[in-house]
Amino acid sequence: MRFMTTTLLAAAAVLGSAAPALAHGGGYRGPGAKTPADPTAPVGKPASTADWEAWWAANAWRYVNLRERVRERDGGGGSASGGGLGVTTGGEGLNPAPESTFDRRSYFEKEVLPVVTELLADEDAEVRSAATVALGKMGFPRSILDLRKSLRDEVRDVRDGAVLALGMIQDGLAMEELRARLLDPKEQDRTRSFAAVGLGLIGGEEAAGILQGFLDPAADASRAGGLRRTDHLEASTLTALGLSRRAAVAAALRRDYASATRYPPAVRAFAAIALARLGDREAIPFLLQGLEHDREPMRQSAAIALGVLGKPEDGAVVKALVAGAQGDKDANTRQFCIMALSRIGGETARETVRRVLDKGSALDRPIAALGAALPGDREALPALRRLFREEKTPDLKGAFGLALGLLRDEESLPDLRKLAVGKVDRGLRIYCLLAIGLTDDKASGKAVREVVETENDPAVKMAAATCLGLLQDPGTVPVLERLAAEGDNVFVRSGALRLLGEVGSPLSSRLLARIARDPKDNSVVRMTATGALGNLADRSVVPLLAQVSIDGNYASAVDPLVEIATIM
Numbered sequence: 001m002r003f004m005t006t007t008l009l010a011a012a013a014v015l016g017s018a019a020p021a022l023a024h025g026g027g028y029r030g031p032g033a034k035t036p037a038d039p040t041a042p043v044g045k046p047a048s049t050a051d052w053e054a055w056w057a058a059n060a061w062r063y064v065n066l067r068e069r070v071r072e073r074d075g076g077g078g079s080a081s082g083g084g085l086g087v088t089t090g091g092e093g094l095n096p097a098p099e100s101t102f103d104r105r106s107y108f109e110k111e112v113l114p115v116v117t118e119l120l121a122d123e124d125a126e127v128r129s130a131a132t133v134a135l136g137k138m139g140f141p142r143s144i145l146d147l148r149k150s151l152r153d154e155v156r157d158v159r160d161g162a163v164l165a166l167g168m169i170q171d172g173l174a175m176e177e178l179r180a181r182l183l184d185p186k187e188q189d190r191t192r193s194f195a196a197v198g199l200g201l202i203g204g205e206e207a208a209g210i211l212q213g214f215l216d217p218a219a220d221a222s223r224a225g226g227l228r229r230t231d232h233l234e235a236s237t238l239t240a241l242g243l244s245r246r247a248a249v250a251a252a253l254r255r256d257y258a259s260a261t262r263y264p265p266a267v268r269a270f271a272a273i274a275l276a277r278l279g280d281r282e283a284i285p286f287l288l289q290g291l292e293h294d295r296e297p298m299r300q301s302a303a304i305a306l307g308v309l310g311k312p313e314d315g316a317v318v319k320a321l322v323a324g325a326q327g328d329k330d331a332n333t334r335q336f337c338i339m340a341l342s343r344i345g346g347e348t349a350r351e352t353v354r355r356v357l358d359k360g361s362a363l364d365r366p367i368a369a370l371g372a373a374l375p376g377d378r379e380a381l382p383a384l385r386r387l388f389r390e391e392k393t394p395d396l397k398g399a400f401g402l403a404l405g406l407l408r409d410e411e412s413l414p415d416l417r418k419l420a421v422g423k424v425d426r427g428l429r430i431y432c433l434l435a436i437g438l439t440d441d442k443a444s445g446k447a448v449r450e451v452v453e454t455e456n457d458p459a460v461k462m463a464a465a466t467c468l469g470l471l472q473d474p475g476t477v478p479v480l481e482r483l484a485a486e487g488d489n490v491f492v493r494s495g496a497l498r499l500l501g502e503v504g505s506p507l508s509s510r511l512l513a514r515i516a517r518d519p520k521d522n523s524v525v526r527m528t529a530t531g532a533l534g535n536l537a538d539r540s541v542v543p544l545l546a547q548v549s550i551d552g553n554y555a556s557a558v559d560p561l562v563e564i565a566t567i568m
Helices: 008-017 019-023 052-063 066-073 104-111 113-119 125-138 141-150 156-168 172-182 189-202 204-215 217-222 231-243 247-259 265-277 281-290 296-309 315-327 331-344 347-359 365-373 378-390 394-406 410-421 426-439 442-454 458-470 476-486 490-503 508-517 523-536 544-548 559-566
Strands: none
Touching (some): 052 331, 052 394, 066 458, 066 490, 104 508, 113 141, 141 172, 156 189, 172 204, 189 231, 204 231, 204 247, 231 265, 247 281, 265 296, 281 296, 296 331, 315 347, 378 394, 394 410, 410 426, 426 442, 442 458, 476 508, 490 508, 490 523, 508 523, 544 559
């Protein structure tokens, strides 16, 4: 087995241009996360799992909900006229009176579902694959019949996309197809892992029972030659159990974790995350032991899990995490301990985070900045302002700027604006733009729109568009629609399409559909437009697949889970 040593952030950059992720229309990593790599981008430093950006890429959706802002902009459910956004996609006859109630769900079922379903039969396999996952995001049970047909597609990416999408619909009618693939030793690990995650997303007693049954060594007797459980598969299945919302499975999972014999450490670490997601506080004593394990994945995952389960009054938990934050030799473990303390809260936890921010290593200070900002610790503002002013290294300075944005620090806005529109490091500009959006600085709207209009760097251009989305800026959608239709290159157009999937108005679906259906257009552009239709019509405010990375151990992830995390 080969456990990934790259981060989910690195996966977004690497897999963003690889066939599997592209074939599912993936790549958008949520607010603030890096965009997929493109040939026009300058070569940067190698991604590191100890980089604060890795944590942010995996967890941003918990704290920065771009879709929620957009739906607020559109008046809750969203108005058919685009919420007064000046939509240019042909809304004749669809502008209701102000008092009218617009049903997003009904609109998307009528206008978007038939288009995406039609694309399941497209000649381009990448478009078909993107269409499968788009149907999963939309979550209409009637799509199960169409996705079953895609399970027989001649291209594996399309088949695997259909497997995952059947779980994303979260309907028990799809359970049998997923069970059959998970238990079939002839299927590839990727397909079986997607089936496991799909069962976890369906959740409930029956789905959790299938997952538990697969993990039971006694199940090997049901097949000649056994079920061929690999470490990849067991890790994916443990992850799925954690997503299943079935608290009753925690007792057996806890026994396996405590035994230290059922799984090798690299797989056992996934059980810690699953126990945390299931809310099993009875696992805390065993997780404290995991925090002292000699294997890094065990310590890392135990720290994450304790942060989810712990409370300020849990003295042993706080004490152990303080020790880990200040002294563990593994940078990832230290940083997971810092973020666990940030989440638990309480005076001891806050003081420890501030101490790292003040006296910690250059590697740990950025994560401590986020650890101070996310729970709203405004007493850390003077230190954050100082670090932001004095820091010269762009990626570290970006972390401090982002923390100031999370704290909505108006005093720092002039510096953030200057860097966001200046000719400085692209990564620093991206995070300053995000910080401006988080601060809700409407006065920056004009300058940020100019960045969208004139910037040559696709990543910065898209970061500016994200900023406008967070600001609920009325000019965002028309600009993105124009870039999607007329952009200079495939990266600009694809980036604009991805953002339209997140910040577009319901009527943006018309432009997306026109591009997706056009067989003469670029294949990647069409695939991205198809994925964007799924995002635009997604019934979930937080993407379902984001659950795989939120509160997960990105420093010890397996290939199928890394790929799933890029399909946003």
